[in-house]
Amino acid sequence: MAIDTQRAQVLTGGEAVAHAMRQIDPDVVPVYPITPQTPIIQGFAKFVADGRATGEIVNVESEHSALSAAVGSALAGARTITATSSQGLALMAEIVYIAASLRAPIVMAVGNRALSGPINIHADHSDSMLVRDSGVVQLFAENAQEAYDLMVMAPRIAEHPDVLLPVLVGQDGFTITHSAEPVELLPDAAVREFVGEYSVPFSVLDLSRPSTQGPFAMPDSYFELRYAQTVAIENARRVIDEIAIEFAELSGRFHPAVEPYRLAGATRAIVVMGSTAGTVKDVVDALREEGDRVGLLELRSFRPFPREAVRRALADVRCIAVLDRSDSPGGRPALFAETVGAVYGGPPIVRSYVYGLGGRDVHPQDIRRVFRDVDGAGPETQYLGLRRNG
Amino acid sequence: MSRLKNLVRTENGTPPLRAGHSLCQGCGIPLVVRTVLDSIETPKVVVSATGCLEVATTRYPTTAWNVPWLHVAFENAAAVVSGVESAYRALARRGALPQDGPVTFVVFAGDGGTYDIGLQALSGALERGHRFVFVCYDNQAYMNTGVQRSGATPFGASTTTSPAGLDALGKIQERKDITAIAVAHHIPYVAQAAAVHWDDLSRKAERAAKAEGPAFLNVLTDCPLGWGHEPRESLKILNAAVDSCLWPLYEVVDGNWRLTYEPKRKVPIDEWLRGQTRFAHLLRPEGNETAATIQRRVDEDWAALRERCAT
Numbered sequence: 001m002a003i004d005t006q007r008a009q010v011l012t013g014g015e016a017v018a019h020a021m022r023q024i025d026p027d028v029v030p031v032y033p034i035t036p037q038t039p040i041i042q043g044f045a046k047f048v049a050d051g052r053a054t055g056e057i058v059n060v061e062s063e064h065s066a067l068s069a070a071v072g073s074a075l076a077g078a079r080t081i082t083a084t085s086s087q088g089l090a091l092m093a094e095i096v097y098i099a100a101s102l103r104a105p106i107v108m109a110v111g112n113r114a115l116s117g118p119i120n121i122h123a124d125h126s127d128s129m130l131v132r133d134s135g136v137v138q139l140f141a142e143n144a145q146e147a148y149d150l151m152v153m154a155p156r157i158a159e160h161p162d163v164l165l166p167v168l169v170g171q172d173g174f175t176i177t178h179s180a181e182p183v184e185l186l187p188d189a190a191v192r193e194f195v196g197e198y199s200v201p202f203s204v205l206d207l208s209r210p211s212t213q214g215p216f217a218m219p220d221s222y223f224e225l226r227y228a229q230t231v232a233i234e235n236a237r238r239v240i241d242e243i244a245i246e247f248a249e250l251s252g253r254f255h256p257a258v259e260p261y262r263l264a265g266a267t268r269a270i271v272v273m274g275s276t277a278g279t280v281k282d283v284v285d286a287l288r289e290e291g292d293r294v295g296l297l298e299l300r301s302f303r304p305f306p307r308e309a310v311r312r313a314l315a316d317v318r319c320i321a322v323l324d325r326s327d328s329p330g331g332r333p334a335l336f337a338e339t340v341g342a343v344y345g346g347p348p349i350v351r352s353y354v355y356g357l358g359g360r361d362v363h364p365q366d367i368r369r370v371f372r373d374v375d376g377a378g379p380e381t382q383y384l385g386l387r388r389n390g
Numbered sequence: 391m392s393r394l395k396n397l398v399r400t401e402n403g404t405p406p407l408r409a410g411h412s413l414c415q416g417c418g419i420p421l422v423v424r425t426v427l428d429s430i431e432t433p434k435v436v437v438s439a440t441g442c443l444e445v446a447t448t449r450y451p452t453t454a455w456n457v458p459w460l461h462v463a464f465e466n467a468a469a470v471v472s473g474v475e476s477a478y479r480a481l482a483r484r485g486a487l488p489q490d491g492p493v494t495f496v497v498f499a500g501d502g503g504t505y506d507i508g509l510q511a512l513s514g515a516l517e518r519g520h521r522f523v524f525v526c527y528d529n530q531a532y533m534n535t536g537v538q539r540s541g542a543t544p545f546g547a548s549t550t551t552s553p554a555g556l557d558a559l560g561k562i563q564e565r566k567d568i569t570a571i572a573v574a575h576h577i578p579y580v581a582q583a584a585a586v587h588w589d590d591l592s593r594k595a596e597r598a599a600k601a602e603g604p605a606f607l608n609v610l611t612d613c614p615l616g617w618g619h620e621p622r623e624s625l626k627i628l629n630a631a632v633d634s635c636l637w638p639l640y641e642v643v644d645g646n647w648r649l650t651y652e653p654k655r656k657v658p659i660d661e662w663l664r665g666q667t668r669f670a671h672l673l674r675p676e677g678n679e680t681a682a683t684i685q686r687r688v689d690e691d692w693a694a695l696r697e698r699c700a701t
Contacts, residue, residue, distance in 0.1 A: 027480035030473060056480040058472055061514030065469035068511065071462050072437070072473025077488070078480050080473070098462055204458045205478060206488040207433045214461035215448035225450070 004184055011183040013144040013176035017083070017109050017169070018043025020151035022053045023191035026107075027078035027198070030058040030069035034088040035121045036173040037111040041083055055081075063088035067095040067106070074104040075213060077203035079155065082106065085173060086113035089127040093134070099166045100135035100229055102214055105158035105200070106166040109151060112140075112274065112325075113173035114358040122359020123172040125274065126326040128302070129334050135229040137167040137236050138303040140273040144183045147171040149253055150300070152186065155195045156243045162235040164201075172275040172325075174359065186251055194250055237304045257301035258309040262288060266295030268374050269314060271339050272323040273299040276355070276362055280323075283367040294371050299335070310342040319375040320350045323362075323384070327354045333381065349375060355384035393429075393592055400428040404456050406436070411447040411454035416621020418585035418611035418628070419443050422527050423498060425588050426607070427457070429595040430523075432492045437471040439503030440464035442534045443527065465507040467497045468515035468524060475520045494599045495522040501542035502532045504608075505568045516575040516604045523598040523605045526568065527585075529613040537616040541566045544636075545687070546680045547668045549616070554671040559680045564687075572606035573642045579605040581641035581650075585612060586628040590639050590650055597641070610637045618667025630662040635692040636684075640699060647699045656692075659685040 011019070014036070021029070021044045031041040047053040056078075060066045066082050074080040084092060089110060099106055114124035128138055137157060141147035150169045158167040171177055186194075202211040217225055240257050248254035261277075262284050263269060270280050277298040287294045297313050299306070314320055320343070324333030332340070336352035343350060351374050356362045366384050373382070400406075406427040413420055419442060427434055438444045438461045447454040448461065462470045475495050481487045499508055504526035512524060531549050532538040539552040545564050548554035552561040572580045579601035581594040591609065598605035610631055612624045619627055631637040632651065636659060639651040663669040663681060672681040 027484075028473060028476045030476070054480075054483075056476045058476050058518070060469060060472065061510060061517070065466060065472070065511050065514055068462055068466035068469035069473030069476065072460065072470040073477035073480075074473075075460060076474045076477035076481070077486070078477035080477075094463060095466065102462070203488055204435055204460045204474060205481070205493070207435075207458065207493070208489060210456055210458045212448050212453035212455050212459045214444075215450040215453065216445045217450045221450045 008182035008184045010180050011144055012039060012178050012180050013141070013147040013171045014039025014111065014178065015043050016144045016148035016183045017151050017171070018047065019185055020148050020191070021081055022047040023186070023188045024079070024081070024152070024155060024195050025053050025192070026055045026081040028058065028070070028073035028080045029055045030060050030066045030073065030082055032060050032063045032066045032088065034063065034085045036113060036177040037083045037085040037088070037109065039177060040109050040111070063091040064095060067092040067099060070106045071095060071099050071102060071104045074106045075102060075200060075203070076205045077198070077200050079198035080106050081109070083109040085111040086115055086127045090115060090130055093131055096131045096136060096166065097134045101225070103164040103232065104166060105164050107151070107154040107158055108166055108168045110168050110170045111173045111177040112170045120358040121173065123175045123275070124325055124357050124359060125170070126357070128168060128170050129326045132303065132334060135165065135233055136303065137163070137165055137233065137301070138170065139167065139300055140170045140302060141176060142275060142277045142298065144176055144179070144181050145253070146255060147176055148183055148185065149247065149251065149255055152191055152194060153243050153247050153255070155198070157236060157239055159198060160239045163232055163239050165232050165236065170274070175275040190250060194247070233304050237306065240301055255300055257306040258313060259298045259300065260313045261296040261298060263295035263297060263313060263317070265293055267293045267318045268371050269295045269297055269317045270321045270323055270367065270370060271297045271299065271335065273302060273335065274325060276323060276325070279362060279364060280367050283364050287368070287371060292371065302335070305338045305342070307338070307342040310339060311346065314343055314348060315346065317348050320348050321353055321370045321374040322350060323353045323355050323370070325356045327357065336381070352381040353384045354381060360385050393589060397425070397428045397592065406434060406455065406457045407447065408454050408456060412449070413442065413446040414615060414621070416612070416614040416624045418529065418613070418624060419527050421585045422525065422591070422609050422611050425591045426496065426525055426595040429592040430494045430496070430599040432494045432599065433457070434494050434496055435474060437461070437467050437474065437495065437497045439467035439497070439499035439508055441500040441503055443498050445534060464503055466511045467499045467503060467508060469511040471495050471497050471522045472515045472518065472520045475522055497522060497524045499524070499526055500534070501526060501528045501530060502540050504528070505541035505566055513575065516572065516577050516606070519603050521603055523595070523607065525607045525609060527611040528608055529611045529616060530565070531616050533613045533616040542568070546672050546684055548671060549668065559671060559677055560668070569608045576645065577604040577606065578602055578644055579641070582608045582637070583639055584610040584628050584632050584637055586625050586632060587639060587651060594641060616668070619665050623665055627662070627665055630657060633657045634659050634662045634688060636662055636688050638692060638695055640695065649696070649699045659688055
């Protein structure tokens with residue numbers, strides 16, 4: 001990913017997303033503060049206060065109400081963005097499912113953070129995994145630039161007539177939300193033109209065509225209505241690819257659902273999403289220098305899970321280490337389970353590594369250890385950086 | 391044109407809520423919904439909390455609604471309407487509404503979706519000052535799930551989770567005064583009404599819709615199933631609630647309290663308790679003391695309200 005350092009500004013991920021929101025200029029932004037999402041909503045509030053954005057901010061009394069208000073405004077025909085983290089997303093969870101079911105194309109910026117308990121404010125993907133099966137599109141950024149870029153792409157994916165689903169744009173809490181790095185913003189007019197006008201098929205404000213939205217569905221119809229969501233998120237696979245290409249034409253930056261990094265000829269590979277992909281790239285470069293045939297498969301879209309692309313990308317890899325920043329106690333970590341599913345029936349060995357929960361740092365030497373151990377005999381799931389003695 | 395003629399004309403045209411829904415015989419909810427919506431002159435957009443009204447009027451793929459209607463969940467109707475109303479203002483500002491002109495946003499929620507699980511979202515929306523009318527159809531328990539006690543269930547009432555028994559005389563706590571809680575938000579219009587006295591309810595709905603900010607109506611609404619009375623007794627029982635002064639009709643306009651109805655003869659509380667199986671145990675000798683306590687509290691509350699309205 002090339003960033004023109006002449007045109008880049010030094011921004012945190014939170015600030016970069018606030019700029020994306022200013023440029024998109026949504027009609028309604030219902031929000032409730034939670035660390036580490038706060039730089040996003042504070043940044044946007046200042047843009048509105050300075051007249052640089054016109055959106056209606058609704059400072060609600062909880063995240064549950066934030067997403068409830070977002071559903072109301074999105075279905076009323078207003079482009080709607082909200083932001084949350086961790087416990088906030090957990091409190092929203094009931095409405096995340098309903099937003100998907102009501103086909104409300106809300107964009108949600110998520111500063112990914114651990115879930116309580118114990119309470120912790122640092123990077124972790126458990127919050128997004130909590131709504132894994134809700135039917136929303138889930139994208140994960142590697143750095144502040146990607147957080148900005150995916151945020152600009154998100155309304156197009158959410159509002160596509162074949163999709164009409166909420167889109168979550170995740171960025172690792174603190175590691176991205178609060179870390180300053182060079183970010184290249186697009187011109188305001190280019191973003192406005194890229195996202196275009198918002199429209200919903202049935203607005204609750206359309207008095208001439210009164211619609212009943214959110215009805216009661218009995219066993220004779222519930223199954224089909226749920227299946228319609230499955231079709232919608234399957235459609236999102238194609239739409240994400242189309243929008244990524246269109247965005248690349250605009251920006252020169254291409255963010256496909258899944259991106260191989262030095263996978264050609266690799267015998268061992270790591271699969272990961274979020275900021276750790278950047279660390280892994282450095283280690284891959286170093287090990288390649290040393291003559292090790294290692295590579296990375298970076299995932300940006302977790303829902304829909306790009307299983308065909310993952311299968312193709314990993315077809316020639318002998319050993320795969322899947323790094324999950326969330327656990328599934330009593331089961332298999334989510335990204336690992338998906339990856340195993342994608343390569344099922346194929347030759348590779350797949351191992352699971354749970355890492356970085358609650359913001360625990362993952363160091364280059366940890367990544368080296370993964371590449372070293374992945375083809376050895378060990379438990380299927382290993383806990384990277386876990387202290388065994390407290 | 392007279393108020394009654396107006397209401398009849400709307401009902402004979404395209405009523406906002408039409409027949410064919412599956413609410414019970416004798417249920418007060420459709421009476422409340424129709425009276426409120428028919429009394430508001432502007433076009434209406436309705437948001438419903440989960441509850442009897444939602445379940446009985448929108449069984450997919452059918453609907454009883456002729457006005458735009460949205461339901462999201464149980465506890466968040468006030469938050470949902472905040473979003474709809476904010477969208478309306480944002481779209482109006484940039485000339486992007488499907489149709490121009492004023493719209494009244496009306497929420498219908500039961501007492502569970504108002505007093506209990508819905509209280510936080512309601513309080514937030516009232517504090518933020520969105521322009522909408524929140525109507526609580528208060529039938530004093532969780533009727534849709536099978537008559538469980540709520541924060542609105544009155545002292546002494548038997549419900550499935552506060553049953554009267556050999557050692558129990560029904561709910562041991564008082565109901566909370568949600569109308570006063572709404573008043574404490576310093577909103578422009580709050581009123582208490584009942585599914586009887588249609589003219590009173592109609593006038594209050596009209597005023598609520600014209601208020602420059604949030605408005606709250608708490609409307610006592612009978613439930614033959616949960617209260618245990620014959621459907622044909624509905625209005626008689628509601629009248630007993632009003633005439634005993636257990637459920638006074640009043641409004642609070644910009645903080646000024648005013649009684650909107652004073653019974654010519656204040657009837658004893660037994661007239662309200664009688665004819666509802668949820669209170670049957672209070673009419674037996676072992677319930678006499680509880681019934682007397684209810685009468686005493688009604689008298690005290692009524693005296694306090696009169697004093698408040700006199701100043």
